[in-house]
Amino acid sequence: MHPALRRAGFYLTRHIDGVLLLAVLLLMATGLVVMWSASNGSFARTSGQMANMLVALSVMWVFANVSPQVLQRMALPLFVIGVGLLLCVALFGEVINGARRWLDIGITRIQPSELMRIAAPMVLAWYFNRHEGSLRLRHYGVAALMLAIPAAFILRQPDLGTALLIIASGGYLIFLAGLPWRVIIALGTLAAASAPFLWSAMHDYQRQRVLTLLDPSADPLGSGYHTIQSTIAVGSGGILGKGWMNGTQTHLDFIPERTTDFIFAVYSEEFGLLGNLVLLAMLLFVIARAMVIAANAPSLFTRLLAGSIAMTFCTYAFVNMGMVSGILPVVGVPLPLISYGGTSLVSLCIGFGILMSINTHKKLVQT
Amino acid sequence: MSELSINPGIEIRDSERELQRYRSRLTLLGIFVMLLFGILFLRFFYLQVVQHGHYSTIAEANRISVLPIAPHRGIIVDRNGVELAHNYSAYTLEITPSKVADLNATIDELATIIDITARDRRRFRKLLEESKRFESLPIRTRLSDEEISRFAAHHYRFPGVEAKARLFRQYPQGEIFSHVVGHIGRINQREVEVLEKESRLSNYRGSDYIGKTGLEQSYEKYLHGTTGVEEVEVDSGGRAMRVLSRTPPVSGNNLVLNLDARLQEIAYNAFGNRRGALVAIDPTPGGVLAFVSKPGFDPNLFVDGIDPVSWKELNGSIDKPLLNRAAAGTYPPGSTFKPFMALAALFYSKRSPQQVISDPGFFMFGGHRFRDGRPVPLGAVDMHRSIVVSSDVYYYTLANELGIDPIARFMEKFGFGSRTGIDITGESAGVLPSTDWKMRRFKQKWYAGETISVGIGQGYNSYTPLQLASATATLANNGVMFRPHIVNYVEDIRTREKTPIEPKPLRNLELNPEHLRVVRDAMVGVNKDGTGARAFAGAPYVAAGKTGTAQVIAIKQGEKYIESRVAERHRDHAWFIAFAPADQPRIALAVIAENSGFGARAAAPIARQVFDYFLLGKVPQKAAETDD
Numbered sequence: 003m004h005p006a007l008r009r010a011g012f013y014l015t016r017h018i019d020g021v022l023l024l025a026v027l028l029l030m031a032t033g034l035v036v037m038w039s040a041s042n043g044s045f046a047r048t049s050g051q052m053a054n055m056l057v058a059l060s061v062m063w064v065f066a067n068v069s070p071q072v073l074q075r076m077a078l079p080l081f082v083i084g085v086g087l088l089l090c091v092a093l094f095g096e097v098i099n100g101a102r103r104w105l106d107i108g109i110t111r112i113q114p115s116e117l118m119r120i121a122a123p124m125v126l127a128w129y130f131n132r133h134e135g136s137l138r139l140r141h142y143g144v145a146a147l148m149l150a151i152p153a154a155f156i157l158r159q160p161d162l163g164t165a166l167l168i169i170a171s172g173g174y175l176i177f178l179a180g181l182p183w184r185v186i187i188a189l190g191t192l193a194a195a196s197a198p199f200l201w202s203a204m205h206d207y208q209r210q211r212v213l214t215l216l217d218p219s220a221d222p223l224g225s226g227y228h229t230i231q232s233t234i235a236v237g238s239g240g241i242l243g244k245g246w247m248n249g250t251q252t253h254l255d256f257i258p259e260r261t262t263d264f265i266f267a268v269y270s271e272e273f274g275l276l277g278n279l280v281l282l283a284m285l286l287f288v289i290a291r292a293m294v295i296a297a298n299a300p301s302l303f304t305r306l307l308a309g310s311i312a313m314t315f316c317t318y319a320f321v322n323m324g325m326v327s328g329i330l331p332v333v334g335v336p337l338p339l340i341s342y343g344g345t346s347l348v349s350l351c352i353g354f355g356i357l358m359s360i361n362t363h364k365k366l367v368q369t
Numbered sequence: 370m371s372e373l374s375i376n377p378g379i380e381i382r383d384s385e386r387e388l389q390r391y392r393s394r395l396t397l398l399g400i401f402v403m404l405l406f407g408i409l410f411l412r413f414f415y416l417q418v419v420q421h422g423h424y425s426t427i428a429e430a431n432r433i434s435v436l437p438i439a440p441h442r443g444i445i446v447d448r449n450g451v452e453l454a455h456n457y458s459a460y461t462l463e464i465t466p467s468k469v470a471d472l473n474a475t476i477d478e479l480a481t482i483i484d485i486t487a488r489d490r491r492r493f494r495k496l497l498e499e500s501k502r503f504e505s506l507p508i509r510t511r512l513s514d515e516e517i518s519r520f521a522a523h524h525y526r527f528p529g530v531e532a533k534a535r536l537f538r539q540y541p542q543g544e545i546f547s548h549v550v551g552h553i554g555r556i557n558q559r560e561v562e563v564l565e566k567e568s569r570l571s572n573y574r575g576s577d578y579i580g581k582t583g584l585e586q587s588y589e590k591y592l593h594g595t596t597g598v599e600e601v602e603v604d605s606g607g608r609a610m611r612v613l614s615r616t617p618p619v620s621g622n623n624l625v626l627n628l629d630a631r632l633q634e635i636a637y638n639a640f641g642n643r644r645g646a647l648v649a650i651d652p653t654p655g656g657v658l659a660f661v662s663k664p665g666f667d668p669n670l671f672v673d674g675i676d677p678v679s680w681k682e683l684n685g686s687i688d689k690p691l692l693n694r695a696a697a698g699t700y701p702p703g704s705t706f707k708p709f710m711a712l713a714a715l716f717y718s719k720r721s722p723q724q725v726i727s728d729p730g731f732f733m734f735g736g737h738r739f740r741d742g743r744p745v746p747l748g749a750v751d752m753h754r755s756i757v758v759s760s761d762v763y764y765y766t767l768a769n770e771l772g773i774d775p776i777a778r779f780m781e782k783f784g785f786g787s788r789t790g791i792d793i794t795g796e797s798a799g800v801l802p803s804t805d806w807k808m809r810r811f812k813q814k815w816y817a818g819e820t821i822s823v824g825i826g827q828g829y830n831s832y833t834p835l836q837l838a839s840a841t842a843t844l845a846n847n848g849v850m851f852r853p854h855i856v857n858y859v860e861d862i863r864t865r866e867k868t869p870i871e872p873k874p875l876r877n878l879e880l881n882p883e884h885l886r887v888v889r890d891a892m893v894g895v896n897k898d899g900t901g902a903r904a905f906a907g908a909p910y911v912a913a914g915k916t917g918t919a920q921v922i923a924i925k926q927g928e929k930y931i932e933s934r935v936a937e938r939h940r941d942h943a944w945f946i947a948f949a950p951a952d953q954p955r956i957a958l959a960v961i962a963e964n965s966g967f968g969a970r971a972a973a974p975i976a977r978q979v980f981d982y983f984l985l986g987k988v989p990q991k992a993a994e995t996d997d
Contacts (some may be wrong), residue, residue: 172682237417282409
């Protein structure tokens with residue numbers, strides 16, 4: 003091989019984790035196959051998703067090449083910008099489908115809550131790293147407060163799904179940082195006791211979703227419709243599935259949002275329990291690889307951040323599949339790497355890029 | 370760093386212990402992940418293996434379908450129970466385009482057994498453009514029994530065509546109530562989005578129609594009712610085999626109006642073939658007794674989608690039948706503004722009732738000659754006479770003395786220049802001129818000369834007949850203002866429970882009773898021996914009124930307005946405001962007859978007919994004659 007080519011190849015791949023990349027690409031390929039069926043063979047929808055994936059992979063490469071030290075320095079500014087943007091959304095955001103989530107920045111519309119999915123765990127990891135070795139109970143309190151600020155903004159938009167996921171990603175991080183067990187038990191008890199108050203603070207449509215989950219037949223024309231139809235789709239798939247492009251629930255228009263939040267119903271109907279097992283295995287492989295990276299990460303900052311990214315990915319997958327199969331309320335969380343949507347793909351790939359950066363820069367430092 | 374150098378051993382042990390703790394917690398999370406995925410696997414196993422049979426029957430044979438049952442729409446009746454909007458059951462012939470191979474051939478073939486007009490075809494084509502392919506669309510409505518049995522015999526030849534029994538909305542009073550009752554129509558995409566935003570869409574799954582204008586629109590939430598649900602088992606052909614469960618729909622509520630249908634009809638017909646508007650209000654609770662905008666249109670045309678030819682005819686007509694003149698048309702009030710100006714003069718103590726102004730037939734201001742149209746100058750005029758004979762000069766000088774902003778501040782209280790808040794949409798605010806308004810509207814300062822013609826209700830002044838009627842009602846009611854409302858109460862048809870619509874006073878203008886008496890006496894004088902005397906000759910009740918004439922085109926300096934020389938559309942509008950009986954008012958109104966010349970001649974006789982019927986029950990012998 004020509005030395006210039008070899009050098010270019012080295013620079014292109016030296017911060018890429020091959021194992022993780024392979025798993026991500028496999029999931030994306032699966033996503034495109036399902037997308038074709040879910041969109042009734044729409045070339046525009048499928049190629050659009052492919053374009054989203056290419057953008058996301060480029061972003062992943064960029065983040066893989068940013069060293070964790072730089073990320074650590076970026077954490078606080080990024081978080082402050084994120085909170086600032088959320089404030090802007092609250093003040094001048096555009097209302098779409100009754101929620102104020104989008105910000106028009108002239109060339110395009112952005113959803114600052116997506117930025118927070120990365121910025122919130124980063125700033126917490128940075129904060130714990132700063133106080134490494136001298137962590138007191140109050141530090142956990144401050145961390146919880148830093149998490150609560152963006153979560154409150156997003157909850158007010160209202161976007162319960164994203165808010166809960168951000169709280170979860172921060173929660174995992176605080177847990178990994180060593181939150182004492184006695185506090186965890188105390189908080190658990192408190193949470194159980196305050197459930198009724200949370201209920202009264204929820205929006206009508208959010209309560210509706212919870213009630214519908216408990217009894218989907220209570221509102222078969224409204225919000226229960228999604229759950230009833232997607233459960234039928236999953237159940238009728240059976241062990242082997244109805245075959246690609248053959249899902250009746252999908253192609254007879256019964257599944258709502260079938261290229262986005264409910265794409266798993268399409269997959270499950272057409273590929274059955276066997277397909278589900280393959281998908282679970284692929285997702286589990288990504289999580290396992292991310293956890294291995296976390297376990298071997300060189301500093302507290304990288305350890306915490308990597309652990310949180312791994313767990314957040316897992317939570318996404320669980321919440322989405324749980325919602326489609328009718329064991330969790332409909333909260334509007336996409337299936338990672340499969341559902342249509344550029345913003346979600348990019349924010350996931352930023353996470354993978356960071357994982358790769360953590361894994362590869364460590365080696366370079368050591369040698 | 371310093372710590373590290375002082376006690377390196379502890380530091381390393383500490384950090385190793387921390388790493389150990391981190392890894393054990395990561396392991397715990399790993400177990401947690403396995404647990405979550407285990408739950409998912411169990412759920413999939415349960416759905417796809419254990420319950421697979423159940424779900425595949427539902428999905429593959431598409432056996433259970435949830436059918437919405439549309440509720441009956443509430444009806445609308447006048448104060449005496451006369452139906453203004455009701456439902457009747459009839460058959461329609463509907464086509465589902467996605468189930469039909471060749472639409473044109475199918476319609477041609479249908480036309481051989483059932484009468485299908487060119488208008489039906491045009492309307493169907495328009496519906497087709499606006500709808501999704503799998504919706505079933507009506508090609509013919511209101512089929513006769515004979516047509517139904519003929520179609521039933523030939524049904525096998527027409528897959529995708531169904532005869533359906535449906536409820537139809539009908540407006541038996543037609544054009545007379547077109548602007549106030551409004552009409553329903555097929556739900557469009559924009560309305561779907563609004564319903565979705567308000568989380569009301571699921572209640573419309575069985576409904577094809579929604580209120581589009583008038584009361585049908587503004588009281589949609591009351592009229593629509595709650596959709597019922599029927600869970601049925603269907604065979605592969607989509608036919609219902611068995612009802613599994615049923616939640617019955619709840620019918621919409623009925624509207625009982627303040628309007629009097631007979632009064633409305635008399636008022637509408639009193640216009641003859643003139644265009645115009647009339648609003649009559651019961652002063653105390655603010656109930657609207659008549660709400661006429663002429664010409665109207667047949668609202669029944671709109672219910673199933675208007676065909677393009679009829680639409681073009683209505684929308685393109687020079688008479689603008691689709692314009693709600695009573696609430697959205699704005700006109701200069703002309704001399705009907707004078708009683709309110711007189712009240713302003715008394716309020717600001719600028720003039721006493723007895724103060725006499727000399728009227729030489731014109732008023733000079735800044736080199737401009739403001740004319741009074743009459744041939745012989747009036748001479749000495751006091752406040753009473755200024756209203757009775759409608760002196761322009763009296764009010765030119767008064768406006769000049771008051772100044773535009775005090776006038777605007779006073780008139781604002783009567784509701785001039787702002788929406789009355791009546792219970793139908795599409796109301797105009799009109800224009801109450803002031804220095805602020807002119808700066809906002811034209812970015813120009815106000816010139817004192819512009820104040821002069823405001824005094825006689827010309828200039829920038831522009832109000833809706835509804836505003837003028839509401840102001841007259843407020844005057845009749847001694848300055849206590851009610852929000853005009855068309856609906857008296859909403860009635861739940863199951864429980865017979867009545868929910869009244871806001872009978873509370875809006876505000877009290879706190880006017881001096883003595884001032885009110887002066888103006889009221891003058892308005893009684895108008896109908897006794899003033900400009901309204903001819904129209905009210907021989908009336909057995911005492912009515913207070915004021916005529917007005919609103920210029921449509923400006924008359925040049927020194928030129929005289931001669932009606933016969935002006936094109937019909939450029940002739941002045943005739944106004945009349947009135948209330949009766951003068952001491953205990955039961956009805957107050959404003960009427961405008963477009964391009965009909967003097968208010969005394971064209972508008973006052975309409976008011977007389979309305980009062981005669983409302984107060985005496987007298988029905989006019991023949992339709993009013995027109996001057997043109």
